[in-house]
Amino acid sequence: MNTDVALILLQDGLVSGAVYVLLATALVLVFSVTRVVFVPQGDLVAFTALTLSAFEAGQPPGTVWILIVAAAIALALDVIEAVRLRDRLHATRSLLRFGLVPTVIVMAALFLVPKTAPLAWKMAVSAALIACLGPLIYRIVFQPLAAASPLVLLIAAVAAHLGLSSIGLHVFGAEGVRTEGFSGAPFALFGMIVTPQAVGVLASSVTVVTALYVFFRFSLRGRALLAAAHNRRGAEIVGISTVAAGRTVFLLTGIAAAISGLLIGPTTTLYYDSGFLLGLKGFVGAIVGGMAVYPLAAAGALLVGTVEAFASFWASAYRDVIVFLVIIPVLFWRSVSTVAPEDGLE
Amino acid sequence: MTALLRIERFSVRYGRLLAVNDVSLEAHAGEVTAVIGPNGAGKTSLVNAIMGLIPFEGSLAFPAWPAAARSIEARIRARISLVPETRDLFGPMSVLDNLRLGAFALRSEVGFDMASRLTGVFKLFPRLAERREQRADTLSGGERQMLALGRALMLRPSFLMLDEPSLGLAPLIVAEMFRIIQRLKNDGVSILLIEQNARAALRISDRAYVLENGAVHLAGGASEIAADPRIIDAYLGGSMTAADDGRQRLSGRR
Numbered sequence: 001m002n003t004d005v006a007l008i009l010l011q012d013g014l015v016s017g018a019v020y021v022l023l024a025t026a027l028v029l030v031f032s033v034t035r036v037v038f039v040p041q042g043d044l045v046a047f048t049a050l051t052l053s054a055f056e057a058g059q060p061p062g063t064v065w066i067l068i069v070a071a072a073i074a075l076a077l078d079v080i081e082a083v084r085l086r087d088r089l090h091a092t093r094s095l096l097r098f099g100l101v102p103t104v105i106v107m108a109a110l111f112l113v114p115k116t117a118p119l120a121w122k123m124a125v126s127a128a129l130i131a132c133l134g135p136l137i138y139r140i141v142f143q144p145l146a147a148a149s150p151l152v153l154l155i156a157a158v159a160a161h162l163g164l165s166s167i168g169l170h171v172f173g174a175e176g177v178r179t180e181g182f183s184g185a186p187f188a189l190f191g192m193i194v195t196p197q198a199v200g201v202l203a204s205s206v207t208v209v210t211a212l213y214v215f216f217r218f219s220l221r222g223r224a225l226l227a228a229a230h231n232r233r234g235a236e237i238v239g240i241s242t243v244a245a246g247r248t249v250f251l252l253t254g255i256a257a258a259i260s261g262l263l264i265g266p267t268t269t270l271y272y273d274s275g276f277l278l279g280l281k282g283f284v285g286a287i288v289g290g291m292a293v294y295p296l297a298a299a300g301a302l303l304v305g306t307v308e309a310f311a312s313f314w315a316s317a318y319r320d321v322i323v324f325l326v327i328i329p330v331l332f333w334r335s336v337s338t339v340a341p342e343d344g345l346e
Numbered sequence: 347m348t349a350l351l352r353i354e355r356f357s358v359r360y361g362r363l364l365a366v367n368d369v370s371l372e373a374h375a376g377e378v379t380a381v382i383g384p385n386g387a388g389k390t391s392l393v394n395a396i397m398g399l400i401p402f403e404g405s406l407a408f409p410a411w412p413a414a415a416r417s418i419e420a421r422i423r424a425r426i427s428l429v430p431e432t433r434d435l436f437g438p439m440s441v442l443d444n445l446r447l448g449a450f451a452l453r454s455e456v457g458f459d460m461a462s463r464l465t466g467v468f469k470l471f472p473r474l475a476e477r478r479e480q481r482a483d484t485l486s487g488g489e490r491q492m493l494a495l496g497r498a499l500m501l502r503p504s505f506l507m508l509d510e511p512s513l514g515l516a517p518l519i520v521a522e523m524f525r526i527i528q529r530l531k532n533d534g535v536s537i538l539l540i541e542q543n544a545r546a547a548l549r550i551s552d553r554a555y556v557l558e559n560g561a562v563h564l565a566g567g568a569s570e571i572a573a574d575p576r577i578i579d580a581y582l583g584g585s586m587t588a589a590d591d592g593r594q595r596l597s598g599r600r
Contacts, residue, residue: 227436234434239422239451
């Protein structure tokens, strides 16, 4: 291998690493606020690419049907709860949140995205469809389990993943897709050939992660989400609803998944079930950060991307095996270098 | 006298355990109402249920704010605030963040001014102003209690429930804490004070309830309660051991 090849591999690695950074950040975020290891994150990524590809083919995407059914279930659950509590305000909010918003997005997807529409609009509608699924999944699967142990939440997350990927097969079919990305001619930078796609992916990932950082570091709402994670009782007595916190963080993770899907779609062929492996790579990054430390999680995700790029050059068939082997020394190092926090202190 | 809080035939259950048993109680505007009693008497369960954190049986009303009984959020909007026994601070966050989050529920109200609220709390607790950037979990016990109280005061509460504000604090800090409670009372805040430190609590209270094994054992004006021989015997005795003995005697008579 010469330097040129190494540089190209490094660039590839950083580009897929940048997407894993987004996934890892979203996983840490969801985990720290709700204690859920959000396994279906990857499914949402794959669904985004499949949705965009359906729009490119001029067909209504299967995501529309998933959204309609999920919104109907969530709306029913929420309205039943509101009626039981005899809370009119709650009922109105449910109708807006799980009725009106999904309806608007579904209508836009069905009638306002012709085949000739600009790519940016198709991307925006795809992202809206997927982002909207986040809070719906929270409402249906995780909100009823809010008080359960992390293990129960993990099992529910795995179940949600299995459910979503079989629904995915049903509505999207078994075909793989590759979507359009940032177009333009490659150019030279410091003697390295750089594609606009690579620059676009890196820039988008950095932008989203920075936006999340600013939101959680400086806005009162962001601080409130973290407060709900630090102390449930404390959050309740100052009026931070843990349910609202869960819903918001699932919306954020939906947005992150959608953007990841738009970024990774043009670089690799995605199938209805490709999400799991993608999610797992983000998860390896998140684990490097102990599911808690964002910079470490991001570094871990970049490491995963780089190792993957070099592994596919040397031993392409064993690519994923090599990537997941990397986690073993990392876990070993973490287990000897960190003190486990005490459990159950609430 | 207008009642701000009225509970009747109020009970809290944990499975088969009856923590609060058929309690009736009133707290009046402009007064400090003390609830005293030994460990495990059900005092904390009582305030947590009043705040809406745990389910209860019986009736609960805030006559001045009829809507407040509906949910915790509704209580907060009516400026009803709780400082829990466990403090429940946001440990990894700064003192400033903890205080700002105390006013989280009011952030979109017309005329809401975070800065003037912070100034008000810092005036009462200059110590918190010095430590505003420090993480809450690195504070001393006294400072934590000040922060917990400061966070509740960010709401500018009209009805404040304090659960064992003197618990685990050094005597000097306890005295300071009671001075601050007195000052809040003078400022017109109505207070429900849960305390084991009966002597100090009765001194600043107008009305008092003695809770034992989840039930009201005695109720009346604070000065009457303080003069009741059974209470002097059980709670206001000279030494800790005398108080403990008395407590056992009192429970034994039940």
